[in-house]
Amino acid sequence: MKYMSSAGDYRVEQPGRLIVRAARISHGLRWPFIGALSATVTATLVRLLGPLVVRGGIDEGITLGDKSAILAAAGIYVGLLVVQYFATALSQWSVSYVGERYLVQLRSRVFSRMLRLDMGFFSRSKSGVLVSRMTADIESLQEFASDGAVMALSNLLTVVGVAVAMGLVDLTMALAVFGIVTVLLVVSVIFQRQARKAYDRVREQIGRVLATLQEGITGVRVVQAFTQEGSQASTFGRINEQHFDANMAAARAISWYFPVVAFLRVVAVVSALAIGTSRVIDGTMTIGTLVAFLLYLDWFFQPIINLSNVYNLLQSALAALAKLFGLMDEKVEVDERPGAYDLAEPVRGEVGFTSVEFSYDSDVAVLHDIDIAVAQGERVAIVGETGSGKSTLAKLAMRFYDPSSGRVTIDGVDLKDLTHRSRLEAMALIPQDGFLFSGTLRENLAYAKPGASDDELWEVLSVMGIAQWVRSLPDQLDTEVRERGSRFSAGERQLVALARAFLADPSIIVLDEATSNLDPETEEKVETALATLLAGRTSIVIAHRLRSAERADRVILIDSGAIEADGTHDELIAGSRRYAELVEVWQRGLA
Amino acid sequence: MATIITIPYMVGIVIDRAVDPSNPSIVWTVLGGMVLAGSIQAVGISLRRYFGFKLSYRAEADVRNRIFAHIQRMAFSFHDVTSTGELMARASSDLSQLRLILAMLPITLANIVMFLVVSLVLVVIDPVLGLVASLMVPALLFASARFANRVVGYSFDLQQRLSELSHVVEETVSGIEVVKSYGQEAQQQGKLDHKAEIIYDSAMGMAKERAIHRPLFEIIPALGTVAVLAVGGIRVVDGAVTIGEFVAFTQYLAVMVLPLMITGWFFANLPRSAAAASRIDRLLETAPEIRDPRRPVDLKPGPGEIKMENVSFTYPDGTEVLNGVSLTIPGGTSVGIVGGTGAGKSTLAHLIPRFYDVSDGAILIDGVDVRDVRLDQLRSEVSVVFQETFLFSSTIADNIRVGDPMASDEQVRAAARLARAHDFICAMPEGYDTVVGERGATLSGGQRQRVSLARGVVRDPRVLVLDDATSSVDAVVEAEIQEALRQVMSGRTTVIVAHRTSTLAIVDNVAFIEGGELVAFGPHESLLRDVPRYGEVLAATEEGAGL
Numbered sequence A: 001m002k003y004m005s006s007a008g009d010y011r012v013e014q015p016g017r018l019i020v021r022a023a024r025i026s027h028g029l030r031w032p033f034i035g036a037l038s039a040t041v042t043a044t045l046v047r048l049l050g051p052l053v054v055r056g057g058i059d060e061g062i063t064l065g066d067k068s069a070i071l072a073a074a075g076i077y078v079g080l081l082v083v084q085y086f087a088t089a090l091s092q093w094s095v096s097y098v099g100e101r102y103l104v105q106l107r108s109r110v111f112s113r114m115l116r117l118d119m120g121f122f123s124r125s126k127s128g129v130l131v132s133r134m135t136a137d138i139e140s141l142q143e144f145a146s147d148g149a150v151m152a153l154s155n156l157l158t159v160v161g162v163a164v165a166m167g168l169v170d171l172t173m174a175l176a177v178f179g180i181v182t183v184l185l186v187v188s189v190i191f192q193r194q195a196r197k198a199y200d201r202v203r204e205q206i207g208r209v210l211a212t213l214q215e216g217i218t219g220v221r222v223v224q225a226f227t228q229e230g231s232q233a234s235t236f237g238r239i240n241e242q243h244f245d246a247n248m249a250a251a252r253a254i255s256w257y258f259p260v261v262a263f264l265r266v267v268a269v270v271s272a273l274a275i276g277t278s279r280v281i282d283g284t285m286t287i288g289t290l291v292a293f294l295l296y297l298d299w300f301f302q303p304i305i306n307l308s309n310v311y312n313l314l315q316s317a318l319a320a321l322a323k324l325f326g327l328m329d330e331k332v333e334v335d336e337r338p339g340a341y342d343l344a345e346p347v348r349g350e351v352g353f354t355s356v357e358f359s360y361d362s363d364v365a366v367l368h369d370i371d372i373a374v375a376q377g378e379r380v381a382i383v384g385e386t387g388s389g390k391s392t393l394a395k396l397a398m399r400f401y402d403p404s405s406g407r408v409t410i411d412g413v414d415l416k417d418l419t420h421r422s423r424l425e426a427m428a429l430i431p432q433d434g435f436l437f438s439g440t441l442r443e444n445l446a447y448a449k450p451g452a453s454d455d456e457l458w459e460v461l462s463v464m465g466i467a468q469w470v471r472s473l474p475d476q477l478d479t480e481v482r483e484r485g486s487r488f489s490a491g492e493r494q495l496v497a498l499a500r501a502f503l504a505d506p507s508i509i510v511l512d513e514a515t516s517n518l519d520p521e522t523e524e525k526v527e528t529a530l531a532t533l534l535a536g537r538t539s540i541v542i543a544h545r546l547r548s549a550e551r552a553d554r555v556i557l558i559d560s561g562a563i564e565a566d567g568t569h570d571e572l573i574a575g576s577r578r579y580a581e582l583v584e585v586w587q588r589g590l591a
Numbered sequence B: 001m002a003t004i005i006t007i008p009y010m011v012g013i014v015i016d017r018a019v020d021p022s023n024p025s026i027v028w029t030v031l032g033g034m035v036l037a038g039s040i041q042a043v044g045i046s047l048r049r050y051f052g053f054k055l056s057y058r059a060e061a062d063v064r065n066r067i068f069a070h071i072q073r074m075a076f077s078f079h080d081v082t083s084t085g086e087l088m089a090r091a092s093s094d095l096s097q098l099r100l101i102l103a104m105l106p107i108t109l110a111n112i113v114m115f116l117v118v119s120l121v122l123v124v125i126d127p128v129l130g131l132v133a134s135l136m137v138p139a140l141l142f143a144s145a146r147f148a149n150r151v152v153g154y155s156f157d158l159q160q161r162l163s164e165l166s167h168v169v170e171e172t173v174s175g176i177e178v179v180k181s182y183g184q185e186a187q188q189q190g191k192l193d194h195k196a197e198i199i200y201d202s203a204m205g206m207a208k209e210r211a212i213h214r215p216l217f218e219i220i221p222a223l224g225t226v227a228v229l230a231v232g233g234i235r236v237v238d239g240a241v242t243i244g245e246f247v248a249f250t251q252y253l254a255v256m257v258l259p260l261m262i263t264g265w266f267f268a269n270l271p272r273s274a275a276a277a278s279r280i281d282r283l284l285e286t287a288p289e290i291r292d293p294r295r296p297v298d299l300k301p302g303p304g305e306i307k308m309e310n311v312s313f314t315y316p317d318g319t320e321v322l323n324g325v326s327l328t329i330p331g332g333t334s335v336g337i338v339g340g341t342g343a344g345k346s347t348l349a350h351l352i353p354r355f356y357d358v359s360d361g362a363i364l365i366d367g368v369d370v371r372d373v374r375l376d377q378l379r380s381e382v383s384v385v386f387q388e389t390f391l392f393s394s395t396i397a398d399n400i401r402v403g404d405p406m407a408s409d410e411q412v413r414a415a416a417r418l419a420r421a422h423d424f425i426c427a428m429p430e431g432y433d434t435v436v437g438e439r440g441a442t443l444s445g446g447q448r449q450r451v452s453l454a455r456g457v458v459r460d461p462r463v464l465v466l467d468d469a470t471s472s473v474d475a476v477v478e479a480e481i482q483e484a485l486r487q488v489m490s491g492r493t494t495v496i497v498a499h500r501t502s503t504l505a506i507v508d509n510v511a512f513i514e515g516g517e518l519v520a521f522g523p524h525e526s527l528l529r530d531v532p533r534y535g536e537v538l539a540a541t542e543e544g545a546g547l
């Protein structure tokens, strides 16, 4: 399959590859990273010294009854704590700095990569999924960056450090504790497996909950119109319940793990005490050593619990990275090739299709044997049945897709040889659904020409005959158009989309049923405006109305993806039976 | 909980035996006791956690269901001004915030009791050392509350900014055709980078607070240990406490750290959760503007006469659309609604099934004010095909069945045939089971519109409202649909918003709206003849019609 996704090449099972690649993307973060690393190591080492100081205080001071030794030990400890505070604070801050900076870079990279992808990619992806790449997935990296990274590093160092320190303090007792820790590790691994599965399910379910929620909100008008509120709510309730079940599965895993850990901790303390007291009685161990050992014990268990949490964070972070890289590896089907060049100025605006074939999925050809030559300044109407491939033709002219075979050209140059910039400056498409962005009317009008002055806007509006209307709006150009422009009527949205296109001032303009919701009178005005604003430009107009066909220099009739007839209106009436039939239907409608 | 308190104490006893081994056998008893206490503690934690989770997840799921059901019932006017993102936030981040607090509540209560008991035990063992060690409780509580409190602001901002960023991505993806048509990738990228940068600012603000406070969570207990070492050590030397009691103190400090942090976190999060709760509450408390009448009148079977009496309508933001429209559509007849762009045709159509309530005047169906009828009854009698097509991302059959969930396969097919959708649906690899992309993205514009039309006619309503429902289909198909509509229209009242004369030719009457008023009402031909403006709006002037 041509459009098969290449995502998923990266598996979480290859964490090494993922991390190396993740590191390669960053720039300017090496030294901050090294700084963060050293601060973390320092903080951990200093922390490890604490119990040794306590041991000194007990053995030199308390046992011997030397108060000044006790105070000296306390003093040293306070000194260490001051160092520890600053080292820890620095490590926290610098790790976050590195992580957050990195995420800014990553977000930008992923998004710019996504923007380069072709329309095929967008039409087969769910917007919710793409949004969650940029949000949920990057947030799980963010969580790891702000919480996990420091925790991982310092806890790992702590565990290793404590193990070494314990071994140095008393090997036999350390070995007994290590035995218990081995049990803890096994238990943790089992928990980990279970928890990861549970959390994966939770994530999957929350995704479904949110997607259903979103569709329930965007489609609410249809739901109400057909009184489906109840059935929608029960569908949602079912999905929500599955999310609850997933949460409970995770809760069950957590509910046995942490108590077991707490119990093992008690067992460790008990064994340390059992061995320790008898050795203190023997005289082979000081009471200070035993206390130090007990203090170390605490620093053994908490970090291991923390590490198992961190491991969770790390897993989701790696999974997120894998998905992000999957997106970044998505093949750009429609890309600017190396050595692409600009159109020679001035752009004439000739459009050509030569033996073009195209299919969305490899099995069904939507267009075949398309040969069209549109001359400079010519106005061509494309007519044909719904679903015959007219919009697809327009999309190929815009190079939203590349043809499976054949060539699409501007001024004789294959679109594939042109720079994106040059192509886009030359052409504008007004798509069937003129999407408006939430924001003000001004922002939407000036979308294709950021920074256009109000005078320019008003000029286009008045040529189109809608300046009066805009003036009647409560906030004029500053009117909020709301999500998808829902503040306006359908026709008004089309007018805004048209004005937006005229402002872009392209050499070639493609109108895909851009006036379908307008009343005929307004449509006339717009067509007149089009003639004024685009005098001498090439235009391709897809329309279902006779008048558009009549007004065009030439009409192309598409039928099931092939050109059925091509010529002036009058030629076609005479030469094409199908066209003549179509005109008859139109005229019947007008009578 | 009691077990948490006893274990450090037992540690103390064991140590004392070690120092003074006069009665060694008790050591083993105590150690055994510790293991027993440990197991009881484990079971306790386990149950507490499990039920804490269960309670809070249950509450979360229930409230989420309520929010969803509520959103589904809110009127169009509410949805016109409330963004999708805002509603999503209520049912996701606000709700999780609430759940966390709920889950922590029993644990926090238990912890508070524990601190009190531990402090008491410590003071009883040795008042001086007890006071010194207990100082850690307020210090750590204060530090963690202060931390959480400072972070709340940032994390609120962060949440806000993240949702703004997700809005940018969402719009870019939904509007990708426009973005690509104008090559405005850089503009979208700029918007995103800006959001990412301010997210960075919030995150770093948080990081700063974390850097300042987090280390305190280690340092304060360590300072407690130092204090116990200094004060306790001296008291051991003075013989006021035993070495075992001294060690017990250090152990108490160790077990209290985590509960203290959690408790501090809990209190600092309270205001934030309260805010989330009040936002959710406000949403749930906002009654739908359009709701069932207190004493509903049954809409008895009838011909479907629609009567508008002096209807005026103004949108909540002050846009006046209709002004004193009065008209009667006799039952079983069809009426075309004609008017310029933005004249208020859709608005008028939306008033019939009460998507909005009239600002003034009344609309009656078969003599009953629509405001006196139960909503589900009213809307099951009035079927609307919207001007803007919205399809759910499920199969074509499911999309048609939204119109009538009980419809048999045969009825679904019949509706599709009527909307001239059957042929193209059958040509698709999976026929009626083809899943259409989001909002129907993998269908052509005309195909989408025909599915939506099929959805509107699959049921058997008394009143059928078609709002420009064939704007994207070609003339041939449109003519076929009109032919089919003739059958559908018989025996029911049909309201058709249309611009094309071909459609207007098949309706009994036309209502012509301009300037918010009903300018003319009557058959198409007579309006063409008598009302010059009508002909102009349809551009059906002599030269036009002649072609």
Ligand SMILES: Nc1ncnc2c1ncn2[C@@H]1O[C@H](COP(=O)(O)OP(=O)(O)OP(=O)(O)O)[C@@H](O)[C@H]1O
Residues within 6 Å of the ligand: A123, A360, A361, A366, A384, A385, A386, A387, A388, A389, A390, A391, A392, A393, A432, B441, B442, B443, B444, B445, B446, B447, B472, B473, B474
């Ligand atoms: N993204 C897509 N993926 C797969 N198939 C598609 C996609 N977009 C369109 N199609 C299919 O390709 C065919 C041609 O669609 P196209 O949108 O070009 O038709 P059209 O002639 O513009 O129709 P209309 O007049 O209804 O707009 C249709 O059968 C449609 O279902």
Ligand SMILES: Nc1ncnc2c1ncn2[C@@H]1O[C@H](COP(=O)(O)OP(=O)(O)OP(=O)(O)O)[C@@H](O)[C@H]1O
Residues within 6 Å of the ligand: A486, A487, A488, A489, A490, A491, A492, A517, A518, A519, B080, B315, B316, B317, B319, B321, B339, B340, B341, B342, B343, B344, B345, B346, B347, B348, B387
């Ligand atoms: N939710 C809204 N809030 C405020 N004003 C609105 C809202 N929806 C529509 N309007 C305004 O009300 C007027 C009537 O809108 P309506 O959608 O009824 O027009 P219409 O006659 O159906 O136009 P069209 O032919 O373009 O579909 C328009 O000027 C529009 O800008």
Ligand SMILES: [Mg+2]
Residues within 6 Å of the ligand: A489, A490, A491, B345, B346, B347, B387, B467, B468
């Ligand atoms: Mg409308």
